[in-house]
Amino acid sequence: MNCDEFIKVWAGKLEPFAKVSPDKLHAESNEEAEACHHLQECRRCARKIDTFDFALNLIRDEIHKEPAAAFWHNLRAEIKKQLKPAPLRQRFFSRPIFSRPIFSRQWQPVWALVPVALVTLLLLTFFPLNLVTPSRPDNIFLMSGGIPGFEYEIDSENNLTNEDDANSEIIYAAIDNWADLLAETIEINSNS
Amino acid sequence: MKIRLWEKQRNLSATAPPPRPFRKVWGKIWLNSYKNFKRSSGQRRLGVIEAVMSDRELIEKFLDNDEDAFVGLMTKYQRLLFHTVKGVLLNNDEAQEITQEAFIRAFKKLKHLKDPDRFRSWLLRIALNLAYDRIKREADIIEFDDSFMSPTTDSEEKIIARDLAEKIKTIIGKLAPRQRMILSLHLFREMKPAEIAEILELNPATVRSNLHFAMKNLKETLHKQQVI
Numbered sequence: 001m002n003c004d005e006f007i008k009v010w011a012g013k014l015e016p017f018a019k020v021s022p023d024k025l026h027a028e029s030n031e032e033a034e035a036c037h038h039l040q041e042c043r044r045c046a047r048k049i050d051t052f053d054f055a056l057n058l059i060r061d062e063i064h065k066e067p068a069a070a071f072w073h074n075l076r077a078e079i080k081k082q083l084k085p086a087p088l089r090q091r092f093f094s095r096p097i098f099s100r101p102i103f104s105r106q107w108q109p110v111w112a113l114v115p116v117a118l119v120t121l122l123l124l125t126f127f128p129l130n131l132v133t134p135s136r137p138d139n140i141f142l143m144s145g146g147i148p149g150f151e152y153e154i155d156s157e158n159n160l161t162n163e164d165d166a167n168s169e170i171i172y173a174a175i176d177n178w179a180d181l182l183a184e185t186i187e188i189n190s191n192s
Numbered sequence: 193m194k195i196r197l198w199e200k201q202r203n204l205s206a207t208a209p210p211p212r213p214f215r216k217v218w219g220k221i222w223l224n225s226y227k228n229f230k231r232s233s234g235q236r237r238l239g240v241i242e243a244v245m246s247d248r249e250l251i252e253k254f255l256d257n258d259e260d261a262f263v264g265l266m267t268k269y270q271r272l273l274f275h276t277v278k279g280v281l282l283n284n285d286e287a288q289e290i291t292q293e294a295f296i297r298a299f300k301k302l303k304h305l306k307d308p309d310r311f312r313s314w315l316l317r318i319a320l321n322l323a324y325d326r327i328k329r330e331a332d333i334i335e336f337d338d339s340f341m342s343p344t345t346d347s348e349e350k351i352i353a354r355d356l357a358e359k360i361k362t363i364i365g366k367l368a369p370r371q372r373m374i375l376s377l378h379l380f381r382e383m384k385p386a387e388i389a390e391i392l393e394l395n396p397a398t399v400r401s402n403l404h405f406a407m408k409n410l411k412e413t414l415h416k417q418q419v420i
């Protein structure tokens with residue numbers, strides 16, 4: 001077998017020659033056995049095959065090169081961001097209000113406005129506008145050790161000014177879930 | 193300013209013990225927040241999750257909106273997916289984009305996965321289908337890394353091998369998309385034809401013949417170019 005013939009046999013092989021065991025080699029065709037024999041004798045062909053395997057290893061190394069540490073973090077963050085459902089508000093407004101002809105019998109988002117408009121009209125009919133507006137305190141205060149219903153005076157820094165309330169404590173609660181906090185306080189008090 | 197203590201608060205008699213200070217309450221709230229924070233960070237318990245949980249368990253937890261399961265699945269498969277796709281595309285940026293897209297598609301469709309134990313193959317299939325579409329659309333996306341191409345201190349043998357590697361990449365990039373994908377998985381990810389067939393849901397005989405043809409094509413082209 002000459003070098004060209006050897007390359008032809010080698011080209012059709014999926015496994016490198018080195019991986020073929022001697023036992024299997026006997027079972028292979030004569031051509032395969034001849035190619036193996038040629039490889040043992042011909043240094044030129046042996047070097048070509050070594051270079052080919054070396055080149056494949058270089059590509060494998062390049063493929064498996066570990067990216068920078070931030071890469072995985074950014075990938076994960078981006079996927080997480082894309083998986084998050086759009087906020088309800090955004091989803092509602094992303095729907096066209098007039099998705100169907102306005103007198104269509106099928107449901108469409110614009111219908112949601114009808115009961116809202118009716119209730120608003122009803123409220124405005126029975127209550128003057130200034131009464132509808134609730135009188136909300138600007139600040140919410142939580143207090144411990146005080147007497148329910150008793151009026152306390154506080155200064156601009158939220159300190160109690162009543163002289164005989166040294167044991168009371170007042171906390172300015174600027175959190176959204178202040179009501180939960182109060183309920184929890186009552187529960188603790190009742191347990192104690 | 194005058195304030196009136198909330199009327200609905202439980203009446204405290206004069207003999208009742210003084211209520212606990214609010215600081216305890218704040219402490220409790222802070223503790224809960226810290227617990228939630230610890231839970232959402234996920235990273236701390238990751239090693240345990242990966243070691244103990246099967247794909248099926250992780251998927252069940254993920255579908256229950258468990259963030260740890262999301263991190264667990266990502267950590268388990270991100271490298272496999274990225275390097276497999278990179279092996280086919282031979283391009284870092286494209287591989288990153290396809291990996292991201294594949295994960296997003298997989299997580300969105302996860303509830304429809306019939307057999308969670310086959311998650312690995314299913315995920316790879318999603319990614320490889322995306323990669324296939326990509327090389328079908330544009331074959332010439334192979335990148336040439338400068339550090340890979342311009343060695344200055346390497347031996348002559350290595351310089352020849354690097355040159356050959358570039359030629360191999362170019363020839364593979366010109367193969368038909370299916371042959372390119374199958375050959376790349378075999379050569380660079382060292383997958384057996386049976387495994388490739390399972391992942392791509394192809395007949396093993398089809399994979400074997402494609403692989404044989406592609407390999408022959410590559411080696412004969414190199415020989416014709418007198419590189420080998």
Ligand SMILES: [Zn+2]
Pocket residue numbers: 002003004006038042043044045046
């Ligand atoms: Zn020879």
